[in-house]
Amino acid sequence: MEIFKYRNLIKELVIRDIKVKYKKSILGILWSILNPLLMMMVMTVVFSTIFKSSIPNFPMYLIIGQTLFTFFSETTNMALMSIIYSAGLIKKVYIPKYIFPFSKSLFALSNLFFSLIAVFIVAIFTKIEFSFYILLFPLPIFLLFLFSFGIGLIVATYSVFFRDIAHLYQILLLIWTYVTPIFYPITILPGNLVKTILYNPLFCYITFARDLILERKISDIKLVSLCFLYSLVSMILGMYIFKKNEKQFIFYI
Template identity: 45%
Template sequence: MNIFFKELWSYRELLIELIKRDLRVKYRKSVLGYLWSLLNPLLMMMVVSTVFSYMFRFDIVNFPMYLLTGQTLFNFFSEATNMAMSSITNSGSLIKKVYLPKQVFPVSRMLSSFVTFLFSLLAIVIIMIITRVKVTWTILLVPLPLIYILIFTIGVGLVLSIMSTYFRDVIYLWGVFITAWMYFTPIFYPISQLPEFASNLMRFNPMFQMLQCFREIVLYGTFPSWHRHVACIVCATVSLTIGIYVFRKKQGNLILHL
């Protein structure tokens, strides 16, 4: 694991340049540019909130904030892992020409997605002001769930970047899997709507733990239980450990599959 991070640090300038490139490419020829990072979650929140307010009536206080906090975090996870999957194959020509630590490519894509995600957090601030969410001292703990989900995402993304290079079908399978994962995570419905067996299974859902940690800090102004923090830390650590192990184990033969 130390070697993995030492190589990233040695090529930190390249990593930063790749992140900048991804951000420039994402909003190239866009009139509003980075404003879309703010507008996208707001517009989606308005649409989904309207639909669920009339079609489904869940007993959720401040549903727009409940929805936005879940939607923003899960969208980051979804976007970052999808970007990681194509990172190595898209950089195949460069990898074949010069030696570079291959983890630079998936990590840079995920970090660029994280930067966009940080911009989108402004949408949450706006809705907090509009809906008059009570801000408490716990808001200072916001970086914690963000760090948890970033580490967890990097671990998953590293595994997917390897798997999708060896087997292109993984890209399509992941699209189906993450959609199912989204519906199994209480983003737009309360956990109370689930049957008992599903509620018990939910505690094994890493995204639920991190999402709830974020909501408790931002929306409810409470300190998440230590059990919640431990669950998030374990999920993030296990994910990153497995991701680094799989990546280092299989990266040697990647060039044969590009």
């Protein structure tokens, strides 16, 4: 109900972020389409020769993983500093403080929609066979959005009290990038890591999305259940930590 009540403010915050991001940019929103395409082309040239025998349709495999991981990274990174950057507004008027990381998450989601155009373009050029399962593609995106928002609430909370979180989180994201099979197959991981890969939520969401498009099937019930579980736990934990500490924000921002 609060989100509905403040829907106009949320809308203005998202529009403001879009304007700021593409201000004085000649190509503007087109960069959200070109960027994943260019990154996919570069990484395909670099890695396709190495993994072409174990990853059919490497460009599509890569751009799905790259696009979803970028969405998670952008959502949480922007949420991380959202309370601090909104200090002036928070000190002047009452606004539910979670509105700020939520608006950042919606902004990242809007960028994702444009990036998915790049995914669609690659699907056409690589002659992906479209099936009924592609209609379920919004499901892993929605679950990933919930998971990312929950993590965003957590890092936004702790960054208010510990500014070093911003730097530490970048290191964590870098490590997370390499332990998530974005540009390499899971089969190259050491045996002990393969056994624990399901503990990586991003692997679950990316695999769920890849299975729908590349394998034209729904992932096994264990992986899909984990996707729901990670989203639920992330949201509950994120809201709990955020609500528990939000009254103290005013003393630290």
